[in-house]
Amino acid sequence: MWRIAIIDDDRQVLQGMKCAIPWEELNAECVGEALTGADGLKMVLEVQPDIVITDIYMPVMNGIDMIERLREDEFRGKIIILSGYSDFEFARQALRFQVSDYVSKPISLQTLNSVLTKVIRELTDEEEQRMKQVDLAQKLSMYEPFVQKEWVQSAVAGTLSSKWNESMLPPQFRNWQNQTHLVLGIEIVRDLRANEVLLTDWNLFRFAVSNIVSELAGEQFEGFEYTNLHSTRSALLLHLEPDEEYTDSLEKLSKLSTRIIESIRAHLKLTVRVGIGTIKSNWTDIPDSTEEAFRAMDLKEQRPTPIYDVFMYNSAAKGEKETASIRPVKFYSELAGAIKVSQEVRAYEIITAYLEVIKRDMESITPDYLQMLAGELWGIFAYCLYEVGMVLDDMFPNEQVVMEMAGITKPEHLAKWLNDKISVICTSREFKGNSKHQQVVDSMIQYIHEHYMDDINLIDFTSKVYISRNYLAIIFKNATGETFNNYLTRVRIEKAKELLMERNMLVYEVAKRVGYKNVPYFSNLFKKYTGMNPTDLVK
Incomplete structure (x- = not known):
């Protein structure tokens, strides 16, 4: 029910309006009345009506001064001025204070009813819009965890938009500014057991790995985030105290890594290997630690213990320059994002740019490396398409793909092969019509x-x-x-x-x-x- 207050220094006019307004028809009620602007100000601030009907010329405080005070006190209700004088200056001031209507006395019952109906319609529309905003805010709050996961994944992979900087960190991640950071790269080895897992079951296994890693990390570290990257790879982002040295953390990191390997093997019968990046003092350098972690695995760099596949990045190794420019984690993440939304041209651009970096910065590009890269990307394609409801093997027979990969000996071969496959995927009826x-x-x-x-x-x-x-x-x-x-x-x-x-x-x-x-x-x-x-x- 809409709440209306009436202010007029003429008691007869005030009582006349109370009798004339069709309260039931308007779904409204009178919640207050006053004979002066000063009393009206006090009454309105107390009862907070939806609509105020007021005169201008009143003793003690006129209507315009009262309205100005109400707006200063953040009264947001609708105000209708009912005045016996057609004063342009008052009307101009009324507009400045967002008055809904300015009507001259005497006013007919039909006009009064019309004005109130219009104002109540405005209130109804605003209430509906407010409820939509509340509903949307509730939905967005439900969506917030998904947004956070996407943001963390981008921060770890290095695909955040360039607009992000330290002053623009999301509120829930502001504490990153006062910490140092290190990434553990985790990869499920594609052995016989992993190859037996159906693509449709991989999401369950990835979820299980996430739970195991998060539980183990929580036992040793207060601050961390776990995120899936692509295919069989994921990352554990650890936040350390600024004075914590890398060498002091090695024992904890090594212990955590071996427990991750043992627990996943025991519970899921899967083999994983772990790479340890170096500590970064600035959160914007987190992607460097990610690349280092997976680089350590790829090069099988120094192991804390010889019986576990835990590898530590060696910053003095020959491959340091390559890590700075050849960033496979970022490349895989960007390409996966483009494939998921069928951005064919963007996918071509990402592939071309990456292969140019490889040709420029790697001392030698062997056929084995290119075929390994093709296999990694094919696995990513399979996961991307599964997420949009497609099975890659239904489009390309596995035997054919294996033969084609064996023929890739130059970067140009890999680029053409990838572009041809992406073209078929993005233009297929299945991708556009049945996903x-x-x-x-x-x-x-x-x-x-x-x-x-x-x-x-x-x-x-x-x-x-x-x-x-x-x-x-x-x-x-x-x-x-x-x-x-x-x-x-x-x-x-x-x-x-x-x-x-x-x-x-x-x-x-x-x-x-x-x-x-x-x-x-x-x-x-x-x-x-x-x-x-x-x-x-x-x-």
């Missing part, structure tokens, strides 16, 4: 057709489908050929054409019906999309 992404787009399209008249935008969907806004925009455009906003506008304009051709509504009524409050803006859009003015259809 999980298509189901998401179909639900968005249905929602647009049902709610085109509402204030909807792309971010409303992110909390429902657990896909970031940028990825969702790409997915939608890939599936429909249009941006989300263009598609929504086209649906609205098509509906507006139907309504106008029925000739039962005026142009401004049609504009509001299809979601546009600004009639000139609607008319411009209508002409842009149809080539004619909306008025042409109602003649």
Whole structure:
């Protein structure tokens, strides 16, 4: 029920309005009255009505001064001025204080009812919008853990946007500024046991590995994050105290690494190996520690204990220069992201740039290395496609792929082979028509057709489908050929054409019906999309 207060120094006018207002019809009630601006100010601040009807010329404090004080005290209700004087200066000041209406006395019952109906409609619209914002905030709070995981993964892999810097760390990660950081790289070895695991079961195994590693890390370190990277690789990001030396941490790190290997072998019957990067004093250097950890594994660098596959990065090793420029973890993460959303051109660019770095910075590129890289990438493709509802083996027979990999002896061969495969994947009917992404787009399209008249935008969907806004925009455009906003506008304009051709509504009524409050803006859009003015259809 809407709460209305009335302020007027004429008691007869005040009582007359109380009797004349159709309270029940408006779903409203009178919650306060006053005869002076000073009493009105006190009363309004106490009862906080939704609507205030006030005179201007009153003793002790006039209406304009009262309204100014109310706004200073952050009163957000609607205010209607009912004055016996047509004073332009007062009207101008009233607008400055966001008064909803300025009406001259005497006022007819019909006009009073019309003004109140309009203001209550505004309140209703604002309340609906507020509830939408509350609902969206709740949904976004549910989505927050997924956003955090995505952010941590990007921070570890080195794929964060360049806009991030120390002053822009998300609030929950601000403590990173006062700590040092180190990454443990974890990789499931592709042995006979791992090859027996079905692709559909890998998510369960990855979840189990996450639980095991997190539990063990929590026993020795207060601050850490675990994140999956790609294929069979994951990372444990550890946060240390600034005065903690690398050599002092080695025993703890070595013990944690061996326990991870033993526990995963015991519980999951999987073999893993662990790489240990070096400590970084700045959180922006975390990706360097990640690359070092996996570099240590690839080169089988120094082992703390000979019986476990735990490798420590040797900063004095010959490969230090290569680690600085050849960043496979970042490359794999960027390529996986492009494949998931069918960014074919972007995938080509990532591959070309990476191979150029390899050719420039590696002393020699052997066929074995290129074939190993092809195998790693093929595994990533398989996981990416599985996440969008496809099975890579259904598109490319395994025997054929193995033969093709054996023929890769030069970077150019690898580039062509990858580009050909990506082209087939991204243009396949399965990828565009039968993936999980298509189901998401179909639900968005249905929602647009049902709610085109509402204030909807792309971010409303992110909390429902657990896909970031940028990825969702790409997915939608890939599936429909249009941006989300263009598609929504086209649906609205098509509906507006139907309504106008029925000739039962005026142009401004049609504009509001299809979601546009600004009639000139609607008319411009209508002409842009149809080539004619909306008025042409109602003649």
